[in-house]
Amino acid sequence: MSQVLVVTSGKGGVGKTTSTAAIGAALALSGQRVAVVDFDVGLRNLDLVMGAERRVVYDLINVVQGEAKLQQALIRDKRLDTLYVLPASQTRDKDALTEEGVARVMEELRSHFDWVVCDSPAGIERGAMLAMRHADVAIVVTNPEVSSVRDSDRIIGMLDSKTLKAERGEYMEKHLLLTRYDAARAERGQMLKVEDVLEILSIPLLGIIPESEAVLNASNVGCPVTLVDTDSAPARAYLDAARRLEGENIPMVVPADRRGFMSKLFGRRAA
Amino acid sequence: MTIFNFFKPSRSAPVARDRLQILLQHERVSAGASDLIAKLREEILGVIARHVDIPADKVQVKMQRAEAVSTLEVEIELPNPVRQRRKEDTEAAA
Numbered sequence: 498m499s500q501v502l503v504v505t506s507g508k509g510g511v512g513k514t515t516s517t518a519a520i521g522a523a524l525a526l527s528g529q530r531v532a533v534v535d536f537d538v539g540l541r542n543l544d545l546v547m548g549a550e551r552r553v554v555y556d557l558i559n560v561v562q563g564e565a566k567l568q569q570a571l572i573r574d575k576r577l578d579t580l581y582v583l584p585a586s587q588t589r590d591k592d593a594l595t596e597e598g599v600a601r602v603m604e605e606l607r608s609h610f611d612w613v614v615c616d617s618p619a620g621i622e623r624g625a626m627l628a629m630r631h632a633d634v635a636i637v638v639t640n641p642e643v644s645s646v647r648d649s650d651r652i653i654g655m656l657d658s659k660t661l662k663a664e665r666g667e668y669m670e671k672h673l674l675l676t677r678y679d680a681a682r683a684e685r686g687q688m689l690k691v692e693d694v695l696e697i698l699s700i701p702l703l704g705i706i707p708e709s710e711a712v713l714n715a716s717n718v719g720c721p722v723t724l725v726d727t728d729s730a731p732a733r734a735y736l737d738a739a740r741r742l743e744g745e746n747i748p749m750v751v752p753a754d755r756r757g758f759m760s761k762l763f764g765r766r767a768a
Numbered sequence: 769m770t771i772f773n774f775f776k777p778s779r780s781a782p783v784a785r786d787r788l789q790i791l792l793q794h795e796r797v798s799a800g801a802s803d804l805i806a807k808l809r810e811e812i813l814g815v816i817a818r819h820v821d822i823p824a825d826k827v828q829v830k831m832q833r834a835e836a837v838s839t840l841e842v843e844i845e846l847p848n849p850v851r852q853r854r855k856e857d858t859e860a861a862a
Contacts, residue, residue, distance in 0.1 A: 643784050650792050654799055686779030693785045697792060 499607040502614045502742070503632035504674075505656070507648030509619030511640045512676040515712055515722070516735070517616040518546045520636070522721035523739035525580035529611040532571065534583040536628035537618035538594060541585035547574065548719025549582045558586040561598035567605050576724055581610075591624040603631040621655060629660050634670045634742070636703060640677045641689040649673075649698055672703035674738060679708045680751045691751075704738030705751045706731050730754040805829050812842060821851045 504517045514537075521533040535543035538558060544550045549572045555565035560583070567583075574580035583606075586593070606613045617628035629635060635656050639649040653671060662669045675694055682688040695702055706712075711729035715722035723732045723739075730752040737747050809829040816822050826845040831838055 643788055646788055647791065647795075650795070651799075654796070658803070683781065686781045689781050689784055693781065697785070697788050 499610060500612055500634060501603060501607065501632045502612060502634045502636065503617055503629045504614060504636045504638060505617035505625060505629055505652050506619065506638040506645070507621060507625075507652040508640075508645045511638050511645050512674075512706070512712075513619070513638050514542050514546050514616055515716065516636065516638050516674055516676065516706070517543060517614050518721040519715075519723045519732070519735040520739050520742070521612070521614045522574075522577060522580060523723040523736050524612050524614070524742070525574070525577045526723070526736075526739075527743075528579060530579045530581075530609065531612045531614065532581045532583055532606055532610045533614045533616065534606070535585035535616050536594075536624055537616065538585045538589060538591045538624060539587065540618065541587050543616050544572070544582055544584040545719060546716050547582050547721065549574070549584070550719070553584045556584045556586040557602070558589045558593045560602050561594055563598075567602065567609075576720070591618075591622070591627075594624070594627050596627070596630075599627050600631065621651060625652075626655070626659055629656060632656075632660055632669075633662065634672070635660075636672050636674050637698070637700065638674045638676055639694060639698070641675060641679075641683065641691075641694055643689075646689065646694055646697055653698060653700060671700045672742070673698060673700050674703050674706065676706040677708045678705050678751060680753070702749060703741055704734050705749065706734045706738075707751055707753065709754050711754065728755075805831055808840070808842075812844070816844060819853055820846060821853065822846060 504513050504520070506513050517533050521531050525531040533543060533547065534557065535541050536557070537543070541556070544553055552572050555570035557570065559565035560567050560570045571581045571583055574582065603613065615628045615632065618624040637649050637652055637656075639645050656669050656671055657663050660669055673695065675691060678691070679688055683690045691702070691705055707730045709729060709731045711726045711731050712722055715725045718725060722729065723735045726732055727736070733752040740747055809827055812829065813822070813824060813827045816827065822844070826847070828843040830841040830843075832841065
């Protein structure tokens with residue numbers, strides 16, 4: 498059965514696109530057919546993070562408006578042949594996305610893929626609404642920081658009222674993905690703890706992604722972190738999160754990057 | 769700042785948690801209220817429209833919050849002359 502997953506947050510810069518790429522790739526690693534869809538019209542970036550930026554010919558808007566077929570716009574990943582990217586348009590604006598057009602494309606995507614992962618734009622406007630509209634499951638990406646938690650709370654309210662599932666009176670499944678977490682700082686009382694964020698937002702936890710250099714390294718080379726540096730702490734955290742999405746029961750841990758002796762000695766970064 | 773502050777960093781996270789809890793408690797209530805107002809407005813309009821021709825924007829619902837009680841203000845502007853729907857229309861609409 499096909500599942501539509503929205504990756505959303507309200508606030509920008511918390512890791513929606515990184516998480517979409519990492520989880521999409523992690524789901525595809527187990528042989529499932531996955532499409533990652535960029536809804537950030539005008540500011541597309543999923544293609545870049547996935548390393549497919551030079552292969553974009555048609556985009557989501559072209560398909561929504563009937564100017565291209567879905568198959569023409571989907572870009573197959575070079576590393577995993579069950580992973581596809583549907584890029585957003587860089588030149589058009591979000592008004593080009595029509596409610597009916599998006600509904601048609603989502604229906605078609607459902608018929609071809611096991612997972613359709615929608616990367617939502619930041620904000621609570623039309624683009625974000627359309628990205629979550631058809632979702633069966635939502636991942637709320639949150640940083641352990643006050644403004645991100647507040648915006649996530651707002652987005653949770655929208656997921657519970659503005660999605661098709663909510664309008665049908667069904668329960669909207671939501672999961673918290675806590676990103677850029679620093680367990681040591683949380684322990685010192687300088688960062689909200691996992692438990693604090695969970696208590697405030699009261700949705701189930703999908704994973705804790707530790708702050709790590711591996712994330713930037715991955716986007717630098719245009720590869721999901723779960724494919725390029727599979728042993729890194731965030732990759733392991735994302736791989737676990739993807740397995741939890743598939744219903745597996747995996748104990749929650751905060752993976753740590755394995756550090757060499759020298760970096761342990763001198764590697765304390767200024768924060 | 770004394771030398772002791774250097775060894776004992778300030779614990780700001782509990783402050784963040786408390787501020788968020790207070791803020792979100794308030795914001796969740798007001799978000800719920802705006803939904804309530806929208807629903808009330810829609811239903812009030814529905815009831816009136818069953819009997820009188822009325823443009824949708826002529827029903828205003830406002831909520832005033834106070835410590836002890838909140839008041840709901842409903843303002844309905846009927847166009848002159850009031851055009852009452854005929855009985856059969858009323859039954860059809862009902």
